[in-house]
Amino acid sequence: MNTEPVESVSTLPPETEPRKFTLLVVDDEEGPRQSLRMVFRNDFNVHTVDSGEKALAYARDNVVHIAILDIRMSGSTGIEVLESLKAIDRRIEVIMLTAYETLETARQALRLGACDYLSKPFDLSTVRNTAARALHLRKISDTVSSTAERLSELNHRLSDIALREEMARTTNEIYAGVIHDINNPLTVISGYVQLLEERLKNVAFIHGDDLEKIRSTIDYIGKQVGTCTAIASRYLRFVTKNEAPGRHLAINQIIADLQALLNAHPEVRFNRLCVKPLDIDATPQIDATDLIQILLNLTINAFQSTDRKQTVWVVADTLDRAPDFPHPLDTKTEFLLGRETFKHQGPVISLSVLDQGAGISPETLPQIFDAYFTTKSHQGTGLGLAIVARLVQTHGALLHLKTRPKEGTTVTLYLPRQG
CATH class of the missing domain: 3.40.50.2300 (Response regulator)
Incomplete structure (x- = not known):
């Protein structure tokens, strides 16, 4: 030739x-x-x-x-x-x-x-x-x-930087914003409750049971306001003061705080959130703010899984050890995150988020934890679940997802238990 x-x-x-x-x-x-x-x-x-x-x-x-x-x-x-x-x-x-x-x-x-x-x-x-x-x-x-290869590594590093920046943004803006939005009206409500209580002290024509009911109601409102304000103050302090990681909270406190935060979220407004705390409280080995961030992202994602009204459950449980998942999994319906990094062999706490959405297609499932991947064209940045993946791996946790077409999806987080 x-x-x-x-x-x-x-x-x-x-x-x-x-x-x-x-x-x-x-x-x-x-x-x-x-x-x-x-x-x-x-x-x-x-x-x-x-x-x-x-x-x-x-x-x-x-x-x-x-x-x-x-x-x-x-x-x-x-x-x-x-x-x-x-x-x-x-x-x-x-x-x-x-x-x-x-x-x-x-x-x-x-x-x-x-x-x-x-x-x-x-x-x-x-x-x-x-x-x-x-x-x-x-x-x-x-x-x-x-x-x-260098371009791929550069893209990976840029994606990693963007993800870290988004995590910082969500930590400082989403949490501070959500908590600030809750804290401001609650402060006003608390002031009105105190003012109303002062005025009632000088009202003479309300007597007997009516007066006791009013005072009981005001007392109840005041306690709830105080509880929500404490939630806001606690997490706002974690976020804004850059305190060292490792602040652990009991699971039932985390769930109660999650519920209080989500009650003000627009995704929950026309739906129903149900929670099942532990019968005997326990504390996981994970920073409380990071755990709240994981649960908020998972729960909001669950509410966004369908346009129909639905009930989303957050269920806590304790196990002697994490399940032994088969290898390989049924990749059409399951996803396991953290198998390589989860080394804990002792007691664990599980937190499951269950929705009644349409499920996740086999084509979409492998990508849902990728940065910027989203099936929601008009909402979200596609980083919520990527942040979940990062935090799960950072804390050496284990996350299992099981989806059922037309029935819904269950995401379960396994965390080492303190003590």
Whole structure:
């Protein structure tokens, strides 16, 4: 196919180049093998074999940059070896060599990824120029691959930075905003309750049971206001003062706080939130603010799973140890996060969020914890569940998702139990 030297690539890299590339010569004839070894011994690490099977075995265990294949060999043909080499490493630049050149064979070899085609007998200048072109292509391929890897790493780092920034934003804006929105009206309500109580002290015409009922109601309202204000103050303090992580709260307190926070959320307004706390309270080994963040994201996501009115449950339980999930899972209906990082073998607390939505499709399921992935075109940033994934992995927790088409989804978080 190539009979004239190409001036622009007429020389191989100098011997002083620090790295030698590997040339694999595959020919069942001793003469061509040894000739090619002698030609390239100073330019490449030359490895010769007399069969396709040996060539593939070598390529599986070693990096091969260029291969020269005889098309007609006993056993596997050069075309078959070419196809298998490309399957092992698509970057291997392959030069086909034969004494029986046909146009169709050349086309077939090029279709399968060969970079060039030589006829026997070959002259020294032609074969050296052909190898030089192949090496040039391989260097370009390696550069492209290296650049692609660097770009992938850069994209990963940028995504990681964006996710960290979003986590900081949600910590400082979403929590501070939600809690601030709750705290302000509750402060006003508390003031009105105190004012009303003062006025009632001077009202003489309300007597007996009516007065006691009013005072009882005011007392109840005052206690609830105080409770909600304490919730707001506690989490606002965690967020804004940048205190060290590790503030743990009992699960039933977390659930009560979650319920109070969600009662003011627009997603819950026309739906129903039910909670089942622990019969005997326990404390998980996780920062309370992070756990609230996980539960808020999971619960709000559950409420957004359908446009219909629904009931979302948050259920707490204690187990002697986390379940042993099968490996592999049914990837059409299940997702497990943290299998590699969850090392706890002792008692755990489980927190399940159950919705009555449409479920998650098998096509969508593998992507739901990816940053910026969302099925909600008009709401959300696609980072809520990505933040959940980050926090689960950060705290060495385990998260299992089970979805049922047209029935709903259950997400269960497993946390090591203190004590």
